[in-house]
Amino acid sequence: MNRKGIIIVVSGFSGAGKGTVMKALTAKYDQYALSVSATTRTPRSGEVNGREYFFVTTEEFEKMIEEDGLIEHAKYVNHYYGTPRKYVEDKLANGIDVILEIEIQGALQIKEQYKDAVLLFITPPSADELEKRLRGRGTETDEVIRKRLGRAKEESVGIEKYDYIVVNDKLDECVENVHRIISAAHCSPDRNIEFIDDIRKQLEKY
């Protein structure tokens, strides 16, 4: 079958391990590309422009919005985050599935424009495990951790808007589950209209 790329939107509680899962997934399977977002926030130590994010000014970001150069964007803690359109559409055209790691606001914007986008929500097996992981990082103050857990509570309201919920208990299993979900999505009749038309035409002679 002629494979067309799918947009995969991945959200999940901060601390669910989304980044790690996506890194492992794209390392293991070469049909996936991770989209790089643009943001107006300052780079953290170790972050490289064009790798973690495209770091841009507020003026540059607003120009991208105006010119319809972003497929979604959102403001979060006073900073803009958005997904550049060109990268995504080039990959899709080449049969590559593009993974976007974004918040629910952006996820729903994507689903409106790209009806066949697949929305995944990644969650730890329990809230206790989430707290444990956030504390385990050892880099955040108690106040920041509380804030993230409070935000997780807010985010949990939207889970049903997602197409799939994936528990990140063991990393390998979670990566495989995400891969299975995306592989399954490629088998929907909507994504195989050409194949179906072809086989129907071929059967006409009987």
Next chain:
Amino acid sequence: MNRKGIIIVVSGFSGAGKGTVMKALTAKYDQYALSVSATTRTPRSGEVNGREYFFVTTEEFEKMIEEDGLIEHAKYVNHYYGTPRKYVEDKLANGIDVILEIEIQGALQIKEQYKDAVLLFITPPSADELEKRLRGRGTETDEVIRKRLGRAKEESVGIEKYDYIVVNDKLDECVENVHRIISAAHCSPDRNIEFIDDIRKQLEKY
């Protein structure tokens, strides 16, 4: 997560290799059970009652219909075919996914009663390959083969009613694709309401 069984309905052109795929799938993974249909047709050589089918009389079959003992039934070439309810519901309650190999009429009856049933359509990669496989069996007359191909043409009209279309080119790949589709289905929010409620309750304290 507390896994509940799903009904998987498998249809496909005669000659697509459904039976072989399902046998390989259930041999490889023990979370699947193949439902055994009841039929009024005469057993073919080698067929065992209770293995390929439950062979029953027309009177017995009609009694099962009356007593609501079948979750679907259809008449095809003057014979009844149907799926006994008890076996299916017992397996589902035990977290086993039940696979039903049935025609489109039955598939749609199932979907009406079990909204979350997953409908798969298995197809060979092309109509030529289908004809080759039917002829390759060497057991059917030319007339029977023509009839099956004519029926494939009719069946191809309904493909979009299925949730997934799976090409059976290489057996192993096809088996894996079916497994991926079913695994993905288990990750829908609808099938994880308890888990979602639990994590929401746990997050309330923050």
